[in-house]
Amino acid sequence: MGIDGKVGGGMGLLAAVLWATAANYGARRHRGLTAGLLATGLACSMGSQLWLLHLDGQLSLQTGLPLHLCSFSAIACVLLCLRFHCGLYHFVLLLGVPGAILALIFPTVVPSSHPALMKLAFLRLHALIPAT
Numbered sequence: 001m002g003i004d005g006k007v008g009g010g011m012g013l014l015a016a017v018l019w020a021t022a023a024n025y026g027a028r029r030h031r032g033l034t035a036g037l038l039a040t041g042l043a044c045s046m047g048s049q050l051w052l053l054h055l056d057g058q059l060s061l062q063t064g065l066p067l068h069l070c071s072f073s074a075i076a077c078v079l080l081c082l083r084f085h086c087g088l089y090h091f092v093l094l095l096g097v098p099g100a101i102l103a104l105i106f107p108t109v110v111p112s113s114h115p116a117l118m119k120l121a122f123l124r125l126h127a128l129i130p131a132t
Contacts, residue, residue, distance in 0.1 A: 016101065042128050
């Protein structure tokens with residue numbers, strides 16, 4: 001978090017670089033384990049965001065439906081961790097990764113009664129997309 005309590009900018013990009021470095025190192029040693037951990041991290045990040053929205057009564061089609069680019073990219077990344085598909089890979093590479101990086105630079109976190117948890121889930125989700 002920055003001085004003003006906002007997540008994003010340098011911290012978000014640093015998290016993405018650290019996750020990508022760890023994923024690259026892990027994929028060289030234990031490809032299946034690394035893919036499983038990335039898929040689990042993405043699913044937990046999306047799940048925790050949806051759960052926090054549910055707790056606040058904000059879970060609706062507008063806020064929770066995975067139609068946003070990063071949510072769809074995260075689902076594609078989970079599928080890529082399970083089985084490689086060229087079309088999904090190109091989608092994530094050409095649209096998902098740039099979108100996630102832009103979301104880390106200019107974060108728009110949904111207001112929540114648990115702001116720290118929501119920001120953490122947001123940051124982790126968007127950092128794991130380039131790592132995958």
